Amino acid sequence: MAGVSRSTVSYALSGKRSISPETRRRVDDAIKELKFTPNAGARSLRTAQTGVLGLLVQFHEDEFAPAMLQYILPITETARALGYDILMMTENDGAEALTRAAESGMVDGLILLDVIDGDPRVDALRATHQPGVLVGLPGDTRGLDVVDLDFAAAARNLVDHLFDLGHRDVVLVSPPRHVFDRGGTYSWRFRDAAVQRASEIGLRLTARYGESQQPAIDANLHEILDESPDATGLIMHNDASVAALPRLLNERGVRVPDDLSVVSLYSRDFARWFSLPYTAIESSPGLLGKVAITQLTERIAHGDDAGPHGTRLVAAEIVDRGSTR
C-alpha cells in the first residue's frame, strides 16, 4: 500500500537506517490505514527478545498476602515505563516455572520476589543464564543482583529511637518462628541487629515470635504483653500482628503513647489500608521494585558490562506518627 518493500517498512519503524521523509510519510499512512501492528511472536523469533519480564511471586501460607501487592504494582508500572510487560507466575514450584519461562524464551529477564535463604528458584536462575534480579536476600549472593530493604539499619534506627526517648525495657515482636526457620533472612537481620544494638547501648530487649494468622495473632499478642508488664516500648516487625494491634490494644485499654510507645516498619500504603497510627520506618516497596526493574533492564541491555553484580540495600527513613513518648 505504501509502495515500498517490507524491509523499508521495518527500517521506517525502527529507524535503524535513514528513510526519506516522503517514504516515511507513506509508510506511516499505510500503517494507520491498515491498523498494522507488528506480530510479537515473529519479532521475538527473529530478535530473540520478547519485551516481557517474568515476575515470580511466592505465596507462603504463613505470610501476609496483602503486603505482596505493594511490590507487584510498582514493578509492573516501572516495567511498562521501560517498555516491558510482566508475565506473572505464582506457582508453588517457582523453580519449575522459572525454568519453563526462561528456556522457552518467553521472557527477557526474571524478577524473584520474596527470596529466602536456600530458595530453589535461585539455583534455577543460575542454571538458565538469564538476567535476573532478586528482591529479598538469600545467603549466597555470588554473581547475583539483589535488592532489599536494609532491615538491620531499620532495626537499629528503631531501637535508638526508643532509647533516646528514655525507654529501657522494650519488646520486639518478630515474624513467626517458621519464617526464621524457613530462611526468611529479613527476620534474622532485623532481630539480630536489634538485639545487638540494644545490648551495646544498654537497653533491655525481649525478642518474641509473633503469629501471622488469626486467631493465633490475638492470643499471642495478649501473651506477649502479659508477660512483659514492665516494658514501655514495643517494636513490631510483623505485618499481620501490627495490623491487629490497634484493636487489640484498644480492647486491653492500653493507650498509645501514654501507656505504651509503639514503633514498627511498614509502608505508607500499608499504614493507610490498615489505619495504622504508629511511628514507623517507612519501607518503600515501590522504590525497591523500581530499583530492581531498573537494575534488571540494565543487565538485559548490557549483560556483564552493566557493572559488577551485587546487593543493594535500600535504607528507609522513620516517619513520626506520634506513637512514642
Add this chain to the structure above:
Amino acid sequence: MAGVSRSTVSYALSGKRSISPETRRRVDDAIKELKFTPNAGARSLRTAQTGVLGLLVQFHEDEFAPAMLQYILPITETARALGYDILMMTENDGAEALTRAAESGMVDGLILLDVIDGDPRVDALRATHQPGVLVGLPGDTRGLDVVDLDFAAAARNLVDHLFDLGHRDVVLVSPPRHVFDRGGTYSWRFRDAAVQRASEIGLRLTARYGESQQPAIDANLHEILDESPDATGLIMHNDASVAALPRLLNERGVRVPDDLSVVSLYSRDFARWFSLPYTAIESSPGLLGKVAITQLTERIAHGDDAGPHGTRLVAAEIVDRGSTR
C-alpha cells in the same frame, strides 16, 4: 541426535500422528540429553497461539487495593492449571494496553477485572475480536461473557437476615459516592436491591455513602452512627470501612452484637487478614476467578460454539460469625 527429521520430533511431541515406540524413545532421550525446550516465539508464530492470557487490572485511587489480590491469585492459579500463563497489565490506560496485547498477538484471550459501566476497555475488547471475559458487570453486556457476584441477592439475603431477627431500623454503608458516579454497578445493584427489599417487608433502611480512605473513614462512620442512634443493625458494603469498624466500635464502646448487629459482605481471606468478626455473605473471589478463566478457555477453544455469550451471577452463602442477635 535421534536420527529423525524435525517433523518427526514435532509429531512425537504433539502426538498428532502415530510414532513407533522405538523412535519415540530415541526422541525422548535426545530431548533430555540436549535439554531441548520448544521456542515460544516460533511456536506462536506458526500456530497463532501463545498460551498466555492478558489480565487487565484497574487501580482506582478510591478503591481498596488489598482486595484485588484475592482475584489475581486464583486467576493465575486456575490459568496455569489449564496450561496458560498470565500477562498482567496495570496501566492507567487499560484500553490501550488491551489493544496492544491483543493486536500484537501476545495473548490468546483477555480477562478484564473490576469492570464498570461505560468502561473503555469493553469497547476496546469488542474492537479486537479476541476472546475475553469480564469480571464486574457493565451496563451493556451484549455479546460479552461476564462473571460477577450476585450483589442483589446478597443484599436481599442480608436484609432478610436482620429482619428475621427482629430488626426494624437498619443502616447500610455503601461504597463512596464517586464509586456510584463512576459506574461501579455493584454499588447500585447492592443498594437498590437492599432498599427495595426493605420497603417490601417493612424495614426502615437508611442508605449512606461510606468512605474509602483514612482519616475520612473514621469521621464518616462516626457521623453515620451518630445520626442513626436508634438503628439496631448495620449492613456494611464497603471494604475499607468495614476493615476500620472493629476498632472504631471499640472506641465508641459499642458491643457487637449486644448493642448493634453487624453484617457485611466479604471473602474468607479478607475476614482473616483484617480479623473481621462479622456475619457476612462470603464472596468468593477465588470461585469467581475460576469461573471466569474456565469460561475464557472454553471460548478460546471453541469460539462461538462454546455456547451463547452471557452473564453468570455467582451466588454466595451467609457465614454466621455471631455478630447478630
Add this chain to the structure above:
DNA sequence: ACTGTTCATCGAATCGATTCGACGGCGACA
C-alpha cells in the same frame, strides 16, 4: 505376483518479522 492399505517417517512450505549485502541514482569533485 500384483494391487491396495496402513503405518511411520520425511521434505518442503509456512508463519511475520529483522537484517545484511547489494544496487541504482545523484551530487561533488577533479
Add this chain to the structure above:
DNA sequence: TGTCGCCGTCGAATCGATTCGATGAACAGT
C-alpha cells in the same frame, strides 16, 4: 565527462517451530 561516495531502497536469508502431502516398507487379500 568520468569517478567516487553517500543515501535510500530492495531482495533474500533467517529465526524455530508446525503441518500437509508424499513416499517407502510391511503386510493382507485375490
